[in-house]
Amino acid sequence: MNKRFLRRVSWVGGALALVLAAAVPALADSQFTTTANPISVGPPVRVPNTKPVVVPIITNHAFNGPNPATTSVQLPKGQWSEVVLTVTGSESGRQYDRLCQIWAGGAQIFNGVTPEPTPQGIQWTVKKDVTDYLPELTGNQTFTTAVDNYVSSVDNGVPNISATLSFYPAKGQQSQDPNRWTLPTPTSIVPLANQAGSKTLNAGKTWTTTVTLPDNMVGAYLDLNATAQIGEEFWWDNQPAFREIEISIDGKPAGLVWPFPYIYTGGVNPLIWRPITAIHTLDMPAYEIDLTPFAGMLHGTHTISITVLNNTGYWLMNGSLFLYQKPGAHVTGTVTKDTLKFPTVYSNATSTALNSSSGVSLQNDTASTQYTIQGTINGAGPGPLTATVQGSSTFSNDQTNTGQDYWGLVHGAQYTTLDESLTGPGVNLTRDSQDAYTVDSGSSFYQVSSGFFLPANVTQSLNQEHQTTGFGAPYTSSLYENVQGYGALQEASKNISQGATTGVAMFHDSTGYRYHAFIMARGGSYVVNQVSSRIGRP
Template sequence: MLPEGSFRRVLAAAGFSLFLAGVAQAAPGNSSPVGTANVTVADPTVPRPAGQPCVVQLFSNDSFDNYSPQPFSYTPPTGCGTHWAKVVLEGDFSVTAGVQYDRTATIFLAGVNLYFGTTQEPSSTLSPSWHVERDLTDYSALLSNAGQGQVFIGNTVNSTYTGVLHGSARLLFYPASARAPAANAPDAVYPLGSDPIGSTVALNDSSSQLAATLNLPRNVERAYLDVFTQSQSNDEFWYTCVPPQYAAETGECNNGNFREAEVSIDGQPAGVAPVYPWIYTGGIDLFIWKPTPGVQTLNFIPYRVDLTPFAGVLSNGSPHTVAVSVEGADSYFSATAALLVYEDHHAQQVSGQVTRNTLANQPPTPTISSTLSQNAAGDVTGGVTTSLSRHFIIEGYADTSHGRVTTTVDQTVAFTNTESFNITASIYDQITDQLTTVQGVSQSKLGQAVVGEFTASFRYPLYVESDQSTLSDGNYSIFTKVRQGYRQHTEEGLGGLTLYAAHVDNHIDGSDTLVVTPSYSIVSHSGQQATQTFAFGDSLGGCYSGSVSSANNVVTAYSSGQGCPGRQNRVLWFTHPDGSPYQGDGPLSW
């Protein structure tokens, strides 16, 4: 009989697991990547203003063959002023040919995360390399001061796992000018966690917290939290699990499939950060991700939570504890977060209160339903559905130098996951169909006048099909299909008028068939194909489109700009075509 839930164990037994970040560049210069087996993606790089940047090298050609963080010292650049139009992190990584897991990679400075993601797996004949970028303009306050940092890519190298990782990273500072003015960046950046240089925190269960007790300025007028929550270990394939009461029947992991990051201030619910189902380059079927990894696999994008309704409370001079937990975590989620604070420069003291918080009485408890049935032969068919939808409003006021500003965060966060099964003595078929959505608006009023409105919607669709059967020779055939997406629509408005709108759509569709032995050693694979498409557009006429397709693990088609006017990508330097957060740093301010 085919072992139940085996597609997940194929990965572990074959040695394919998880793990680096930024926006990977599709092809160097104007060259075509068609025919290459090296990493190729459709994602845009970070746009820049014109002019020569100042460059600060963080580390250069470091080797990663153990579990020791690599420290570096940071000093702000000279010759580019102290206020910058844009700050960009660039990283270049590679792994030597051989056998190696995918590995998690992070870069921290003074406790704050600059980069989070995973690495590409090598093959016996290919040493893959990739380029990554992250827009760090909102972290300018952190980068204005010298500090200590470290890069960490924990990696085992021995006679079996031979791949050695290498990496370099630098920061590019673009000086402010009349054509590219200094960014409206936060005044301060505070890390969550206790490591003064920086590391992620393992959240092993729902009660585990990433937290910091902070002494904040007394003039906070806006606050945002950038959150990363990355699934690891037992939780790597959390989206395929079922509630405990159905685990024996289905043979699946028994810790459920609802995961959601909960944000709190002084123990009071303050916001929600949906968990993105990242799939690493060894995940499910490693060949699907050669040469194009899954959505954001090489570039985790943080989710930004608006904490501005708490601005008056945060300014009261008392220490405040900001915390993140992951509901449903089961050993474990790796988490990091940074609090971004804007100050009222014309007031020494801001005061205020939270006046409404309907999230506080809505615990994250999903509804479970089942259509599973089992016949006399033990065959199992049907599905298990997990769902939760919460609409909440958090409202608070802050008495600022501008007057009383009332901010309302109104959001609906919804989650649905259906695990469908067809299990007999010779087949084990499972489909994961999951969708997480967010619909929300943050509105600020000065008296009765609306002075800012930010609307955002997100969709995280995931479809994973695994059809497993026993072959005549006793081996197993496993066909896998994956569809994964990230969709984001944002708008900034004022008085009912839309001042700026942008849309991001990033998705990948791939499949492959593995043949494995009963001990889950890979015999062969066939039929690999994948296509990633990326599209960005905004109300300023910005447009980016990219597409990459592969078959048999080499790039077969690549295009850039085909979906834009004149078949050419055009984006303005201050926009975020990669989907990175920009709420708080736009043209609207008090």
């Protein structure tokens, strides 16, 4: 069954609103008599062994409407090796999943989804390394926290949100740990918008903004939050299913994102995500787009444009430019090679199984791209620097949909490699990544006069291999996450709520750090919760 249909059903009202609303009645024949607090299976944020300075941003704020909360916070002075954002929430009642977003000034530092609550109430905690945003985390800063919540007599859940920043002091003159995949802290940050809030990018539209940049840049990245909404929430089950976020500078292709299929805590069937959430749902990381090949020519005023190929609903967009600058330099340069072209050519095919009247359709999408962007940077040292970005991606999506019983099956897969380098006299920096995901789902929707029955299953996987050189000791890391879940929800003369989910996460890196999680839940309760980590020899 097409997941768009699930969302549309949930808007009809009455009993059908329960399809994606939070509270499922806990009856004697239901598994979900209680629900444990939600968690994600991914590895935790690693922090130094120094005592942090903890600063509250917002404390136990009740979001009983769509209005954001604004606070003015005096941030501590010092040299910091790491800054960690901790977001905690509590909620009871019935409510949809809601976006939870935080800005420091005009720079978005957090983008996540709230879990759907239960009548008994739930609590959750999310930690995020926000050291990259240190240029915005100084002095007296205005923070904006938004949970776009709407309350009614039926959907009565009100998220109570708190957030703190923990500043970990550097040892001596040490800054960030170089043995991380994350980029060094930028010199400055330029938000794409002049105030907190996301831009709504409707179907067929482009967001264009103007920025004025300094003339001493030796590196630039776009930190982009792109969040699919309404009909686009299940873009990976739409037709066509291929999505491409296209970034241009002064009308010239500069970077692209083939997005990850985030599944929110009410997605497909809400029972699947109680209490184990889908991959990265509680904290959806921003996409990083390397714009360093353009750094030599970016001084002055320029336009940045963003659009989404095949957008049928709307996306929320927000981003910031991370600038790496050399004091006293006057940098010039040019883009010497750019083979990136928009849009990527893709194939979309539809056929009918059995015969034309069977009502069974098959659809498949495929896409692939390879590109190189290269530029020179002059004036930053004894000789010119060369910045190169080489990308390669493949995408496939296969679906089967039936007619009368609304069965839908989908398998999506994507593999992306990205090689970035900055080379020149005395400089040899590289970042290489291989990212892959799969998403599988089967679901149906049966409706009779007395109610409905919604069975579904979802499997997600994510695999990331990262390597860096030149930022300290050579660094490598490997991450694998997998979540598989089943849910069955019936609202009729006899209510049924069944669900079971298993999550696995494995991470290791060249520092010797190891993390492993194996978590099983059934009927809202944890059956197995095995989590271990250690630091040893690589």
